[in-house]
Amino acid sequence: MAAPLSDGERRKQISVRGIAGLGDVAEVRKSFNRHLHFTLVKDRNVATPRDYYFALAHTVRDHLVGRWIRTQQHYYEKDPKLGLDLEELEEIEEDAGLGNGGLGRLAACFLDSMATLGLAAYGYGIRYEFGIFNQKIVDGWQVEEADDWLRYGNPWEKARPEYMLPVHFYGRVDHTPEGVKWIDTQVVLAMPYDTPVPGYKNNTVNTMRLWSAKAPNDFNLQEFNVGDYIEAVLDRNLAENISRVLYPNDNFFEGKELRLKQEYFVVAATLQDIIRRFKSSKFGCRDPVRTCFETFPDKVAIQLNDTHPALSIPELMRILVDVEKVDWDKAWEITKQTCAYTNHTVLPEALERWPVSMFEKLLPRHLEIIYALNQMHLDRVAALYPGDIDRLRRMSVIEEGDCKRINMAHLCVIGSHAVNGVARIHSDIVKNSVFKDFYELEPEKFQNKTNGITPRRWLLLCNPGLADVIAEKIGEGFITDLSQLKKLLDFINNETFIRDVAKVKQENKLKFAAYLEEQYKVKINPSSMFDVQVKRIHEYKRQLLNCLHAITLYNRIRRDPSKSFVPRTIMIGGKAAPGYHMAKMIIKLITSIGEVINNDPYVGDRLKVIFLENYRVSLAEKVIPAADLSQQISTAGTEASGTGNMKFMVNGALTIGTMDGANVEMAEEAGEENLFIFGMRVEDVEALDRQGYNAREYYERLPDLRQAVDQISSGFFSPRDPGCFRDVVNMLMHHDRFKVFADYEAYIKCQGQVDQLFMDPREWTKKVIRNIACSGKFSSDRTITEYAREIWGVEPSATKIPPPNLPRD
Numbered sequence: 001m002a003a004p005l006s007d008g009e010r011r012k013q014i015s016v017r018g019i020a021g022l023g024d025v026a027e028v029r030k031s032f033n034r035h036l037h038f039t040l041v042k043d044r045n046v047a048t049p050r051d052y053y054f055a056l057a058h059t060v061r062d063h064l065v066g067r068w069i070r071t072q073q074h075y076y077e078k079d080p081k082l083g084l085d086l087e088e089l090e091e092i093e094e095d096a097g098l099g100n101g102g103l104g105r106l107a108a109c110f111l112d113s114m115a116t117l118g119l120a121a122y123g124y125g126i127r128y129e130f131g132i133f134n135q136k137i138v139d140g141w142q143v144e145e146a147d148d149w150l151r152y153g154n155p156w157e158k159a160r161p162e163y164m165l166p167v168h169f170y171g172r173v174d175h176t177p178e179g180v181k182w183i184d185t186q187v188v189l190a191m192p193y194d195t196p197v198p199g200y201k202n203n204t205v206n207t208m209r210l211w212s213a214k215a216p217n218d219f220n221l222q223e224f225n226v227g228d229y230i231e232a233v234l235d236r237n238l239a240e241n242i243s244r245v246l247y248p249n250d251n252f253f254e255g256k257e258l259r260l261k262q263e264y265f266v267v268a269a270t271l272q273d274i275i276r277r278f279k280s281s282k283f284g285c286r287d288p289v290r291t292c293f294e295t296f297p298d299k300v301a302i303q304l305n306d307t308h309p310a311l312s313i314p315e316l317m318r319i320l321v322d323v324e325k326v327d328w329d330k331a332w333e334i335t336k337q338t339c340a341y342t343n344h345t346v347l348p349e350a351l352e353r354w355p356v357s358m359f360e361k362l363l364p365r366h367l368e369i370i371y372a373l374n375q376m377h378l379d380r381v382a383a384l385y386p387g388d389i390d391r392l393r394r395m396s397v398i399e400e401g402d403c404k405r406i407n408m409a410h411l412c413v414i415g416s417h418a419v420n421g422v423a424r425i426h427s428d429i430v431k432n433s434v435f436k437d438f439y440e441l442e443p444e445k446f447q448n449k450t451n452g453i454t455p456r457r458w459l460l461l462c463n464p465g466l467a468d469v470i471a472e473k474i475g476e477g478f479i480t481d482l483s484q485l486k487k488l489l490d491f492i493n494n495e496t497f498i499r500d501v502a503k504v505k506q507e508n509k510l511k512f513a514a515y516l517e518e519q520y521k522v523k524i525n526p527s528s529m530f531d532v533q534v535k536r537i538h539e540y541k542r543q544l545l546n547c548l549h550a551i552t553l554y555n556r557i558r559r560d561p562s563k564s565f566v567p568r569t570i571m572i573g574g575k576a577a578p579g580y581h582m583a584k585m586i587i588k589l590i591t592s593i594g595e596v597i598n599n600d601p602y603v604g605d606r607l608k609v610i611f612l613e614n615y616r617v618s619l620a621e622k623v624i625p626a627a628d629l630s631q632q633i634s635t636a637g638t639e640a641s642g643t644g645n646m647k648f649m650v651n652g653a654l655t656i657g658t659m660d661g662a663n664v665e666m667a668e669e670a671g672e673e674n675l676f677i678f679g680m681r682v683e684d685v686e687a688l689d690r691q692g693y694n695a696r697e698y699y700e701r702l703p704d705l706r707q708a709v710d711q712i713s714s715g716f717f718s719p720r721d722p723g724c725f726r727d728v729v730n731m732l733m734h735h736d737r738f739k740v741f742a743d744y745e746a747y748i749k750c751q752g753q754v755d756q757l758f759m760d761p762r763e764w765t766k767k768v769i770r771n772i773a774c775s776g777k778f779s780s781d782r783t784i785t786e787y788a789r790e791i792w793g794v795e796p797s798a799t800k801i802p803p804p805n806l807p808r809d
Contacts, residue, residue, distance in 0.1 A: 007511060008087045010464035031059045032082060050152060052084055053092040057155035064196045066804025068205035073808065074801050094149040095616045097131035098210075100250040101536040102643050103344055105617065106422075106780075107305055109643070112454040113784040115199035115206040116480060118797035124270040126262060127157075127193050127210035130245040135575050135614040140591035144248075144578050157193040157210075163276075164214070165190045167268040169261065173365050180322045182365040188239040189214040190269035200456055200480055203801040211269045213242035249577045250536040251350040257358055264363060267311040271319060274300055293326055297337035301792035304416070306344045307352045307408040313339055313415035314369040322365070332373070340791045341412035341419050342449070344640050346426070346434050347540065352408040353399060359406060370406060374398055377414045381441065395437045413438045413445070418791045420447040423641035423662040425682065449787055450665055451641040452780035455482050458647045462621040465504040466652060470772075473497060482650075482779035489773045492766055501772075502765045505628070505652055512626035520613065525605040528567035529758050532623060532653070533631035534615050537576040537583040540638040540738050544728070546572060546631055547589055548744060549751055550609050551708040554597050561602045566755040571623065573612030585728050587611065592717040592724070620644075625651045628764075629754060632657035633747070635738040637682040646778035652768045656754060658743070662778070670774035674767050678750035679743035688742060695733050698741035705744050709733075 035055035036047060047055075098104060107123060114121040133144040171185035190211040197206040215236035221229070242265050247254060278300055279292075302312055313335060320331035345351075359367040374397040385391050397414065399405045413419055413435055421427030427448035431439040439446050460467045460479055470478060473491055478484040491497040506526070513526040533546050550570050557565055572590050576583030594609035612619065630648030632639075632655055639661035649655060649666055656676040657663040667675050680688065699706050713729045715722025732740055757764050776782075788794045802808060 007465055007507070008085075010468060028059060028063075029082070031062055032056060035059055035062075049088060050092050053089040054153075054155050056082070056084070056086075056089055057093075061156060061196070064198060064205055067198070067203045067801070068196045068207070070203065070801055070804050070808070071205045072207070094152075094154075095131075095618050096149060096154075097147055097616060098125060098128055098246060100132060100246070100248060102641075103250075103306060106451060106643055109452065109454040109457070109780040110784055111197045111206065111208055112199075112456060113452075113780040115197045115204050116202065116454075116456070117781060117784055117788070118199065118202060118204050118799055118801075119206075119784070119788060119794060121206055123197070123206075123208040124266060124273075125208070125210050126243050126246075126266050127212040128243060128246045129212075132246055132248055132575065132616075133578070137587070137591060137611060137613050140588050140595065142576055142584055142587050146245075157195050160192045160194055160209075163192050163273065165192075165269050165272045166216075167265050169264070169362055171364065173368060179325065180365065180368075182318075182322070186239075187216050187219075188242060188265065189216055190265060192269070192273070202799075203803050209270075209273070211243065211266055213240050213244075213265060215239035248575070249579075251345055251347050251538060251540075252577060252580065253350055253352050254579075255352075255354060255358070257362065260354060260358060260362060263308055264311050264315075264366075267309050267315050270309075271312060271315050274302070275319065293320060293324060293330075293334055296334050298793075300338055301794070302339050303787065303791070304339060304341045304412055306342065307412055310341075310352070310408040310412050310415075311363075311366065313411055314366040314373070317369050317373070318365055321369075328372075332376075335415060336417050339412075339416045341416040343409065343412075343419065343421055343426075343430055343434070346429055346640065347638065353405040354408065356398070356404040356406060370397060370411065373411075373414065384441070391437060395441075409435075410438075417445065418447055419445050420449045420791070421640065422449060422451045423665060424448050424450060425637075425659075425664045426640040426661060429637060429682070447790060449783055449791075450662060450777070451643050451646070452778050452783035453643050453646045453650070454780050455479060455650065457621075458624070459650050463504075463508070463625040463651050465507060466501070466625065466772075469497070469500045469504055472500075478776075480781065482781065483776035485650075485773050485776045487773075488769060492769050492773070498762060498765050498769065501652060501769055502761060505626075505765075505768075508626040509628075512622055515622060516610070520610075522608075522610055524569045524608055524610065525567055528569045528605065528608070529628045529754075530626055531568050531570045531629040531631065532572075532627040532648070533633070534571070534573040534612060534620065534623060535642075535644055537574045537580075537586050539582055539586075539731075539736075540634055542633050542635065542738055542740055542743075543572055543574070543586050543590065544732065545633055545740050545743060545747055546570070547586075547593055548705065548708050548740070549748060550593055550597065550607070551711060552704050552748055553607055553751075554593075554600075554603065555704065555707055555711075557603055557606060558600075565606050566758050567606045569608045569610060571610045571612050573615035573619070573623070575615065582727065582731060585725065589712065589717070589725055589728060596717050620647070624648055624653070627651070627653040628758070629653060630655045630657075632660070632663050633679075633743075634658060634660045635743075636660045636680050636685050638738065646775065649771050649778065650775040652772055654754070654757075654764070654767055654771060656747075656750060665777065666775075669777050670771050674770050674774075676750050676754055678746040680739070685739065688739065693736070693739050693742060695736055695739075695741045698744060699733065702741075702745055704748065705741060 032055055035058040036051060099107070111123045129150060131147045131149050134147050136143045136145055166187045167190050168182065168185035168187055171182055174181045174183050191214050192209045192211055195208040197208050219239055220232040220235045241258065242261050247259050278296060304310060304312060316335045316338065317331055320326040320334060321328055356367065378392055378396060381392055381395055395410065397407055397410045399407055419435065421430040431446050456479065470488065474484060474487040509526045509530055513524050516522045516524060533543060535541055537543055553568065576587055590609065590611050594611060597603055597607055597609050612623065624647050627648055630645060630653040632642055632645045636658050637660065642661040642663065645655060645657065645662055645666060654676065655663065655666060656678070658679045659677060659681050667677055699709060709729060709732065711717060712725050715724065718724035757767065785796050788796055
């Protein structure tokens with residue numbers, strides 16, 4: 001019998017099969033050697049691993065290009081070993097960290113699903129020169145480093161200077177008899193870079209187009225006399241700063257002018273691009289009469305991924321009315337029918353509310369348009385609810401006060417034909433709370449689209465061992481139809497399958513333990529429970545509740561060292577926004593707790609607390625397949641959906657969580673008894689808010705909680721700086737919006753149930769199998785199919801486009 005393949009070999013097979021499938025093996029080798037030859041610089045004959053990586057990436061890209069071109073034409077007109085360690089080359093590739101957390105990663109899953117479902121879709125964004133910062137931990141504190149991800153170039157992108165477009169800022173508005181003109185503006189150029197997005201085995205290759213800011217050649221030159229020419233050229237940086245760096249806030253609004261510039265930059269470039277393609281396509285019309293845009297909403301759908309691209313609404317109105325001379329009311333109908341809005345958060349501090357004064361200066365015409373749209377909207381509300389002044393105030397796009405602000409979420413709701421939340425419980429909160437007045441006005445607008453993840457990246461690619469074990473039992477159909485995982489329910493009591501699933505998990509744990517030892521010099525017990533919480537650090541996600549459990553476990557071991565304990569390795573990872581003081585204190589607390597626990601000889605390898613530095617997609621792909629327990633413990637009603645929860649579920653971890661976000665639907669799919677659900681429900685949180693949350697009451701009543709809090713407070717975990725965590729304790733005791741103590745008792749009890757089950761590996765694995773079998777709903781293919789049918793009015797296609805070497809139909 002042949003020896004089983006390692007994960008690396010399995011991954012190599014997947015990659016090599018993919019490369020082999022792209023063309024003749026000899027051709028692949030020839031192409032690779034040609035790229036390697038041109039990659040090597042004149043004075044260097046020896047290839048480095050990075051040279052091999054670029055040569056391989058360019059080889060794959062070349063083979064994708066034919067399909068890429070064929071896909072665009074289709075939409076808009078009618079043992080091959082390379083002798084290289086592919087896994088080693090994969091490690092050289094930089095993460096494109098162009099988003100903050102779930103939002104950007106969700107978009108990446110959606111692009112994968114849209115291509116796999118044969119939808120003619122583009123993903124648009126900004127090509128940030130510096131993405132989300134790299135996180136270093138120094139003396140237990142987070143330190144940020146710039147993410148220079150383009151340092152060695154990016155082999156997957158193709159610059160498209162022929163599609164460069166102007167974007168205007170500042171200036172003034174001139175109302176003339178011929179119409180409105182926005183004049184005396186400053187111009188920045190938007191240069192597109194295209195990245196191919198391949199569908200799974202269907203020859204479809206869609207486009208992700210990211211915009212980079214470039215100064216025009218005459219930028220600022222007119223401002224200076226000849227003597228200041230050098231200064232003027234150096235000032236080009238001011239324009240190009242627009243795409244320099246990603247703002248690293250997750251679920252928090254920072255009203256900086258540069259951020260507003262970024263938002264308008266991506267919107268203005270994208271809308272020009274969409275309209276150019278509409279006009280030049282066979283279904284467009286180049287005739288400059290206003291009927292030209294009648295069919296626009298039938299041919300174009302714009303999905304606003306949160307409020308960041310909300311300016312699409314006034315910008316589309318500006319183009320239609322001022323440039324294309326479409327009648328105002330007609331333009332408004334077209335705009336509403338084209339745009340749809342996805343809400344991603346209910347936290348008030350995350351809602352975008354831009355000062356009117358900033359708009360006045362930066363986007364004066366858009367401000368006029370927003371005022372006019374708001375007036376139409378309020379006139380309608382006033383007619384339906386005469387005399388209800390408070391309702392008008394609540395529903396206005398303009399918030400009055402010391403600083404007049406534009407509520408971008410309200411703008412999105414009035415300017416879209418569909419509004420959706422991203423999990424059922426979240427969509428209910430959107431209807432009954434956040435946008436209650438708007439729901440009463442237009443209930444038919446509001447929908448739910450529960451998030452999903454792509455099984456190609458989050459199962460097949462990151463966990464080939466598990467994918468193989470599944471495919472052996474039910475075939476490979478689940479890769480593009482995740483609901484087929486339901487077939488695994490037939491094997492829950494199959495001893496061979498139970499053993500195989502447990503074996504894959506153990507191999508993944510050993511591999512991750514080796515990685516931790518190599519990267520962080522941390523030695524962990526691979527037979528311990530891998531208890532993982534990885535996500536952005538935020539008070540609402542309640543990493544502090546996890547900390548309190550770790551301290552409670554530690555105290556119990558110390559109290560009775562001879563007692564038998566289920567060994568645990570608690571891993572917490574995630575980035576804190578650089579300006580978020582409390583989040584940074586939480587990281588310091590986690591590392592400080594780890595410092596004490598990991599070096600206590602009484603504890604040994606029964607308990608370890610590890611902070612996973614620089615959590616990112618490439619690290620997620622390693623830790624998620626190795627996790628036993630997934631922590632999803634936000635206060636009920638605060639996490640819109642979550643997607644990490646789904647990744648853990650499909651990869652064979654059990655979930656401990658609150659009834660929040662998509663956890664609710666996960667429990668519904670798998671059965672609540674197959675997750676570890678604890679704590680307050682949304683109604684309980686609301687009731688506690690009404691009666692008033694009193695943290696001290698829990699502190700006085702629960703001795704384990706009191707001991708843990710006192711240890712944090714007294715400097716037990718920070719002996720060199722006893723007052724280090726006073727801000728954390730003060731927040732927990734006196735102004736904790738997320739009610740950590742209220743769920744402590746239920747959480748500790750539930751963790752006890754986790755321990756009990758973990759001591760019975762067979763029963764644990766049976767629950768794991770049930771969870772995997774019931775995770776099919778959480779494919780982004782299902783999510784995108786719902787968007788396509790219920791919002792965009794298009795039908796996914798299973799048609800395989802002919803490859804480039806065959807004639808088109």
